Amino acid sequence: MDRRYTILAILVIVAALGLLVLPNRIGNKAIAPEQLLVAIDDPARFLSTDLITERIIAGDPSLQLIDVRMAEQFRQFALPGAVNVPVDSLLSPQWKEILHQPGKDKVFYSNADIEADQAWQICRRNSVDRIFVMKGGLNYWFSTIIKGEEPPATASSNAFDLYHFRLAARQYFTSGVSADAGKVEPGTTGDKKSAEKVNVIKKTSKPAGGGC
Amino acid sequence: MVGPLIPMGVIPQAWDNVFAVLLGMGFGISLEASGFSSSRKIIGTFFGYDFVVLKVFFTAAITALLGLLYFSYLGWVDYSMLYIQPTFVTSAIVGGIVMGIGFSMGGYCPGTSFCALAIGKLDALVFTIGMLIGIFIFSEAFPIVEKMYNSGSLGPKLVSDSLGMSASLFAFLLVVIAVGMFYGATWVERKVKKVDY
Numbered sequence: 001m002d003r004r005y006t007i008l009a010i011l012v013i014v015a016a017l018g019l020l021v022l023p024n025r026i027g028n029k030a031i032a033p034e035q036l037l038v039a040i041d042d043p044a045r046f047l048s049t050d051l052i053t054e055r056i057i058a059g060d061p062s063l064q065l066i067d068v069r070m071a072e073q074f075r076q077f078a079l080p081g082a083v084n085v086p087v088d089s090l091l092s093p094q095w096k097e098i099l100h101q102p103g104k105d106k107v108f109y110s111n112a113d114i115e116a117d118q119a120w121q122i123c124r125r126n127s128v129d130r131i132f133v134m135k136g137g138l139n140y141w142f143s144t145i146i147k148g149e150e151p152p153a154t155a156s157s158n159a160f161d162l163y164h165f166r167l168a169a170r171q172y173f174t175s176g177v178s179a180d181a182g183k184v185e186p187g188t189t190g191d192k193k194s195a196e197k198v199n200v201i202k203k204t205s206k207p208a209g210g211g212c
Numbered sequence: 213m214v215g216p217l218i219p220m221g222v223i224p225q226a227w228d229n230v231f232a233v234l235l236g237m238g239f240g241i242s243l244e245a246s247g248f249s250s251s252r253k254i255i256g257t258f259f260g261y262d263f264v265v266l267k268v269f270f271t272a273a274i275t276a277l278l279g280l281l282y283f284s285y286l287g288w289v290d291y292s293m294l295y296i297q298p299t300f301v302t303s304a305i306v307g308g309i310v311m312g313i314g315f316s317m318g319g320y321c322p323g324t325s326f327c328a329l330a331i332g333k334l335d336a337l338v339f340t341i342g343m344l345i346g347i348f349i350f351s352e353a354f355p356i357v358e359k360m361y362n363s364g365s366l367g368p369k370l371v372s373d374s375l376g377m378s379a380s381l382f383a384f385l386l387v388v389i390a391v392g393m394f395y396g397a398t399w400v401e402r403k404v405k406k407v408d409y
Contacts, residue, residue, distance in 0.1 A: 009391045015278050016387035019380040022285060 030125050039124050047107055047132045049141040050162065053169045056080055064104040065134075068119040069111060079109065079141075080173075087119050091126070099128050109134035109141075145169050240327050242268075249328035251319025251335055252407075258316050260404040263397035270390045277383050291379075301364030318342070 031039075039045065055063045056079060065082035067074050074084035085095045087110075099106060106123075108116035108131065116133045123131050134141070148166040151159040246268045247253045256262025284291040315321050318339045320328060325343065328336035354361070372382035 005394070009394065012274060012278070012387055013391060015282075016274075016380075016384040019278065019281050019285070020384045022380070 031127055036121075036125060040121065045120060045132055046113075046135040048135050049144055050165065052079075052107060052109075052134055053141070053145055054165070057169060057172050062104050064098070064101060064106045066098070066106055066108050066119070067110070068108050068115050073111070077138075079138075082109075085119075087115050087122075090119055090122055099123060099131075105130050105132060107132045107134055110137050111139055112137040113140075145173065239323070240330065243324055243327045244331065248324040249331055249333065249336070251328070251333075251339075254321075254324060255316065255319040256407070259407070260400050261407045263401060266397055267394055270393060274383075274387050274390050277386065281380060281383055296368035296370065299364075299366040299369045300362065301366060303361050303364070306360065314343075314346075 052063070052065070056065075063081070065079050067078050067082040067084045068087045068090070069084075070086055071084055074082075078084070083098055085098065089095070090099075106128070108119045108123075110116040110119075113133055113136055116137060120131055120133045136144075145166050148163060148170065151163055243249065247264060248268070253262050254265055257265045280289060280291065280294075283289040311321070318325070318335075320336060320339045322343060325336045325339045329340050350357075370379075372379045375382065
């Protein structure tokens with residue numbers, strides 16, 4: 001056999017041997033602190049409860065709500081279509097597909113927005129993109145959408161438009177039952193819808209063409 | 213395709229097809245340069261007078277394997293983000309047999325037949341027409357074979373995982389086997405009567 005082939009054969013075996021003796025190294029995918037600072041500073045990472053409500057009602061397919069509270073709380077009440085990913089298990093591999101869905105806006109929410117913001121920061125550091133935080137969390141959502149009060153008669157027409165939108169949304173979430181704020185408990189709203197199965201879009205769903 | 217550049221947003225999704233065309237051209241050129249547009253050369257693998265198919269494809273496989281693992285080690289490629297074709301045991305076996313028979317009868321596989329057609333080979337033209345008829349029959353008969361087509365699904369499965377060894381150990385063993393095969397093939401080529409083509 002040609003000497004050149006012998007040299008190449010030795011080279012490729014040495015290269016493979018090199019892989020074998022290299023120590024294990026987990027690739028560091030975290031983004032640089034400067035980038036993280038810019039991202040944290042950007043108010044666009046917060047989405048208002050009204051905007052999210054509108055998108056839930058419109059059935060926006062690009063919206064993926066992620067409930068970062070404990071499983072127990074999630075079972076009691078969750079927004080429709082939300083997936084439960086508790087903050088402490090955020091980095092476990094089972095959530096990778098959900099967090100890396102292409103073409104979806106991943107919106108974190110918790111009771112207030114502290115836990116959701118923590119989840120956002122962890123994910124941002126981990127280079128997950130298209131992630132947002134629901135401003136004010138479920139508490140604010142509940143106090144404006146479910147228990148929203150009529151603005152004073154002197155308020156601007158915008159305030160009335162918003163109020164009417166919230167009123168309509170309240171009827172949507174309370175399944176058409178007359179929206180008596182006092183009677184609506186967290187455990188009863190939206191539960192049916194939240195039980196819907198969430199379809200996860202896999203990162204690369206297209207089969208790769210190949211073969212010879 | 214073209215992971216990790218498109219999934220990570222380095223290149224917009226719209227470039228997908230442009231890359232497909234460029235890669236296809238590169239693939240065609242490599243096939244032609246390796247002599248794969250000759251059915252006699254390809255069929256040599258079955259008769260033992262020319263093992264270029266084995267050598268080219270095995271070289272491509274181990275080069276890509278080593279490259280990927282090194283890139284992954286250096287953090288240039290996220291190995292876990294690569295698309296792995298799911299395994300369907302039954303259709304892989306049946307398809308392998310059908311493809312093998314077609315391959316040894318016609319002297320081409322789908323890619324090389326187009327490659328040979330591009331340089332004007334008549335046998336490739338006949339092969340390609342036959343292939344298109346085959347595709348048509350398969351498509352029409354799909355409801356009948358659908359069950360078999362989807363059976364034995366194992367999902368995306370890696371050989372190294374099923375053998376319970378690390379990717380680098382598997383790569384090393386495969387490289388050793390490949391190099392051994394190259395020498396073995398050359399030895400067989402010398403023993404078998406030379407065929408002119």
